Amino acid sequence: xxxxxxxxxxxxxxSLVFSALADPTRRAILERLAHGDxxxxxxxxxxxxxQQAVSKHLKxxxxxxxxxxxxxxxxxxxxxxxxxLDVAAGWIARHRQIWSDRHDRLEEHLAALKVKQRRDxxxx
Amino acid sequence: xxxxxxxxxxxxxxSLVFSALADPTRRAILERLAHGDxxxxxxxxxxxxxQQAVSKHLKxxxxxxxxxxxxxxxxxxxxxxxxxLDVAAGWIARHRQIWSDRHDRLEEHLAALKVKQRRDxxxx
DNA sequence: GCGCAGTACAACCATTTGGTTGTGCAAACT
DNA sequence: AGTTTGCACAACCAAATGGTTGTACTGCGC
Numbered sequence: 001x002x003x004x005x006x007x008x009x010x011x012x013x014x015s016l017v018f019s020a021l022a023d024p025t026r027r028a029i030l031e032r033l034a035h036g037d038x039x040x041x042x043x044x045x046x047x048x049x050x051q052q053a054v055s056k057h058l059k060x061x062x063x064x065x066x067x068x069x070x071x072x073x074x075x076x077x078x079x080x081x082x083x084x085l086d087v088a089a090g091w092i093a094r095h096r097q098i099w100s101d102r103h104d105r106l107e108e109h110l111a112a113l114k115v116k117q118r119r120d121x122x123x124x
Numbered sequence: 125x126x127x128x129x130x131x132x133x134x135x136x137x138x139s140l141v142f143s144a145l146a147d148p149t150r151r152a153i154l155e156r157l158a159h160g161d162x163x164x165x166x167x168x169x170x171x172x173x174x175q176q177a178v179s180k181h182l183k184x185x186x187x188x189x190x191x192x193x194x195x196x197x198x199x200x201x202x203x204x205x206x207x208x209l210d211v212a213a214g215w216i217a218r219h220r221q222i223w224s225d226r227h228d229r230l231e232e233h234l235a236a237l238k239v240k241q242r243r244d245x246x247x248x
Numbered sequence: 249g250c251g252c253a254g255t256a257c258a259a260c261c262a263t264t265t266g267g268t269t270g271t272g273c274a275a276a277c278t
Numbered sequence: 279a280g281t282t283t284g285c286a287c288a289a290c291c292a293a294a295t296g297g298t299t300g301t302a303c304t305g306c307g308c
Contacts, residue, residue, distance in 0.1 A: 012148060018142050021142040022143035023139065024138075040286095041284065050268070051286095052267085052286075055285070055286060086220070088216060092213045147295095176255090176297085179257095180297080184295095
């Protein structure tokens, strides 16, 4: 696992980003941060879990470069890093394009999505 | 973990899709399928792992609804299911938009991505 | 009917993941 | 100076993940 030809492979960017996004808690954290920077405790508050658990999630997001953190006094506010989400968006866009070349359904799906998003709003 | 208020939560669509995409092998499989349907053995061939391992990956992709499979005689060809990739694309697009409202860097990044994609072509 | 090709299931194993509790430490409050 | 606040590190645990081998099933070629 993570080993090719006997040499450890640095976990690639894309895998880090996608697996960071694969958790509902972390997606919720990102949504929250989208509306403004926040401290760890502020982020932890809505969740039924300990502050330490949230800290771990933040570390995952940090490793995926989806957030960055500044050490401001005794609190460590979190800031979004948009660029690395684009890594994931790029992969998907590229592949959706290949498929759309075959199925020619890209625009149709995009339109349907736009409507659905407006309807159910939240993460899930 | 996957438990809220003592009740098991059905793993949400988004998490399934993102975690399915979080593995390089599975992304490679999807890329391969983008160029045409294939059998399990055809898919397994380029990888340094057993057919059984690939079968497991296919089951993950199937659960995320990224592929579907037909039982044609004794081989089970895999077919892409574009719609569910759009679930993921939709989430990202929605959030990138929120961020771009704050940072106003959306178009810039999209343009940069398009160039980069052309340059390095492959998955990673 | 027999063997083989193609695939899946089961049991097993190591590592990772997501959570816990308990503790430590640095900055701010009083 | 002493306490509280905000956060992280460590040890631990259960479950999920990604792989293995071994085996079994199913349909085709002969």
